[in-house]
Amino acid sequence: MKIHSQTISLETKKQFELVDVTSYIQNAVTDAGIKEGMVTIFCPHTTASVRLNHNEPLLIQDIMKTLYRLVPLDISYSHDLFEVRQNVAPNERSNGHAHVKAFLLGSSESLIVEKGRIVTGPMQSLFFVELDGGRERELKVKVIGE
Numbered sequence: 001m002k003i004h005s006q007t008i009s010l011e012t013k014k015q016f017e018l019v020d021v022t023s024y025i026q027n028a029v030t031d032a033g034i035k036e037g038m039v040t041i042f043c044p045h046t047t048a049s050v051r052l053n054h055n056e057p058l059l060i061q062d063i064m065k066t067l068y069r070l071v072p073l074d075i076s077y078s079h080d081l082f083e084v085r086q087n088v089a090p091n092e093r094s095n096g097h098a099h100v101k102a103f104l105l106g107s108s109e110s111l112i113v114e115k116g117r118i119v120t121g122p123m124q125s126l127f128f129v130e131l132d133g134g135r136e137r138e139l140k141v142k143v144i145g146e
Contacts, residue, residue, distance in 0.1 A: 004032030004143040012133035016064050019128040020055050021139065025111070026118055028141040035116045037145015042108045044140055047098035047132035049105035055125035067131075071100045098132035105129060113145055 006028045010019060021041075029039055043050045053059070077096025082088045109126060112119040120126070128139060 001144065001146055002032065002034055002037075004028070004034065006031065006141045006143075008139040008141060010128055010137045010139065012128075012130040012135055012137060014130065014133050016067070017130040017133055018055075018060050018063070019130065020125045021050075021128050022118075022120070022126045024139070025126055025141060029113055029116065029118055029143050032143040032145075034113055034143050034145040037113045037143060038110055039113055039118060039141060039143045040108060040110045041126065042140040042142070043128065043137075044107075045102070045137060047095055047102050048137060049102050049107060049129040049131065050109050050139065051105055051127050051129055052109055052111075052120065052124050053127065054123045055127075067101050067104075070104070071097050073097050093132060095132045101131045102129075105131075113143065 008021065008024050008028070010021070012019065025039060025041055041050050053063070077100070079085070079096035079099060080094040082092065111126070128137065130137065
């Protein structure tokens with residue numbers, strides 16, 4: 001059994017952004033030389049996520065609208081009460097909303113690898129979901145198999 005680890009660096013530009021990372025993940029699987037196995041994609045950030053869905057611009061707008069309806073920017077988040085919180089970083093953002101969105105979306109996806117290719121549905125793409133951008137970000141990828 002082989003194990004291959006890789007870090008993918010990204011730079012987002014917007015507060016909310018879906019970055020299609022499907023090709024990056026396929027490249028990591030190809031680099032690993034694994035033909036049959038699993039790949040796990042992990043987002044090590046508390047204000048971002050990894051999700052699998054259809055890469056269609058109007059659907060992306062619908063996802064954004066829904067997330068902002070569920071977790072609006074304009075309500076008071078205790079996380080943003082810097083005068084009350086302890087250990088606040090000097091340049092910390094008011095981003096309680098982004099933490100809550102990331103909590104709801106989750107931090108990882110796992111996909112099957114068959115014949116050296118990631119297995120997705122015909123309309124599925126893997127997205128890095130930026131909820132507090134723009135920033136420099138990373139994804140951690142682990143490919144396991146033979």
